[in-house]
Amino acid sequence: MFLADLLNETYGALLVGILVAAVLFGVTNLQIFLYFKAYQEDWIVYKVAAAGLWTLDALHLCLAGHSVYFYFVTNFGSLAEAFNIVWSFKLQIVMNIITILAVQS
Template sequence: MGELDSTYGAVLTGVYISVILYGVTNVQVFFYFREYHDDVIWSKLSVIWLWILDTLHMILSFHAVYWYLITNFGNSTELSIVVWSFKVWRNQ
């Protein structure tokens, strides 16, 4: 499985970095709503919308990584298939 280290290892590292940045986003959203509760509704809605999109991105990333690295571990024929959660953003 040495040849998979450079492909799926990069995807897993990217998801790890995304999780860290998602944590930073959660802290920022928490402090925004705690400190700027008097902002106009459009600002609050845009923050909520971006947080929802970031959460959806994390869910789809986790699903794709889980499908490739856990569900189909050692099944090299399935590793060439692009899972649906990996294609969701591209189809829009």
């Protein structure tokens, strides 16, 4: 029972995390749309930066979706795979670092 509770808490946090990320991605889509509509005469560097950050956010959500699919569908009920970290989950860390560096530089 202890292992089932541990997986329940871990998978629950993963599911809530991707749902929050998806909602925030929707907010990002709205902001990008409004930015490109309202500031058509803005400097091209700003537009490229905004589009690049949107792309990084979209890629992050895709990787998170793959992670959830890997654990919840492909390997459902497999305790051996529950403790292996899938490649897309590892790549999310790299995407987060790139996004942080892009925003703060």
